[in-house]
Amino acid sequence: MHISEGILSPPVLAAGWALAAGGLAVGLKKTPAEKLPETALVSAALFLASLVHVPLGPSSIHLTLLGLAGILLGWSAVPALFIALLLQGLLFQFGGLLSLGVNTTVMGTAALAGSGVYRLLLPRIRLKLRLLPAFAAGFAAVIIGTVLVCTALFFSDMDLKAAAALLFAANLPLAAVEGVISAFIVAFLSKTLPQYVS
Secondary structure, eight states, X not given: OOOOTXXXXXXXXXXXXXXXXXXXXXXXXXXOGGGHHHHHHHHHHHHHHXXXXXXXXXXXXXXXXXXXXXXXXXXXXXXXXXHHHHHHHHHHOSSOSTTHHHHHHHHHHXXXXXXXXHHXXXXXXXXXXXXXXXXXXXXXXXXXXXXXXXXXXXXXXXGGHHHHHHHHHHXXXXXXXXXXXXXXXXXXXXXXXXXXXX
8 A cells, every 4th residue: 555656746745745744733633642652552563564565466465454553543543654654665665755645644544434434333333342343444444545545546647547446456355354353453452451442
């Protein structure tokens, strides 16, 4: 879900930075000092999870944990993602500094959407371990993030339509895997630290 340098058009890059700045401002405002340790921990988990790339056709996929980040942090996921993406860009050249705004916007929006799905389904589902809402959050976050990446590619260059369609298809299995991982982690947390997933 990282968009590399040199692919996006200047208007898309500018829009990404504007939206990312707004998201960071809200996220930082909604992150109290006592929440900083868990925000840093989730940021580190996001950084590590996306370092493991699995080849898939001409591209590769990697875990994002966006739905889980949204469930655990809400708006604080945006600054957590920004830090993780910034370090990946600086240390490993994943994504890039110019595309950091778009990548933060895409992944931050996906995390918030995952959180929204979880919070919407949670009171409607009477499962003790919250498996279905957590699965839906992980799945939806990947799908929404992929749609946003495809949209950024589409508005940058019409010739990237085929690449966008291939990217979407490649991320469908990842969405299911992310859903399962989110469900298992939320099930574990609901038994050990229920305050983080309620």
